[in-house]
Amino acid sequence: MSKYFTFFFALVVLVYVFLLYCFRIADSGNSINQTYRSFFLRSPISRIAFFLDRPGDARFELFSPGDSLSVEIDYQTGREPDPRVGEWMERIAAQTLHKKVRITLAKEGGIPNNSAFSDRELRKLARDTRDRELAKNRAYVHIIYISKSRDFPSNTGLVLTDKDLFIFSDGIDELTDSRNARSLIEESTIAHEFGHLLGLEHASSDDCVMSERVEVYQQGKLQFESLPTEFCEESLRELEVIRRESIAH
């Protein structure tokens, strides 16, 4: 009997290691990841067991029933958000999740005053500054305003994990002296990065807030007056598919 048990146990371990490899280590284009990842995203236990915390991995939780999205905002000293960030998040959450938002703005401080942060430092920062009580909400996102990315210095925003979103204030400041243009870049970057947390890919049209040009800036290619802040049809259709998938659960 114990022989069978040992065999069964070894088989389970083998399957676990194989899946872990496909989900975490191998290129995300592999067929096992493509086919089965969304199935494993449906359970909080398998999300933890397989360390499924990439951008988009919390999409079913963000779309879960309930009429509100909890938004925590933390910021580094001197990098406070635009006063209209609450309005923006209301519009973005209404358009994408059909939810209202509850904003919690943390006091500044508690974040080291580095002029740039590596991806590793950003991940740690996201963990350290997260409000544990708020983070218990299934529909929860964490926005962190910070100086700049060391690994992606041309980015105005970045997502590395499932529920954290970084806005690079100094990176935006370097692009413009105009307050209006600054606000526009901040608003479009938030919408873009939030879209990634919902599982959206980059859109092909330049007029879509999910266009890659919204988060990565190259000098000499700035056209702020035409910067999109709205999700286009292509992204909204993609969202509808994700919404239906989350309801089908």
Ligand SMILES: [Zn+2]
């Ligand atoms: Zn992007």
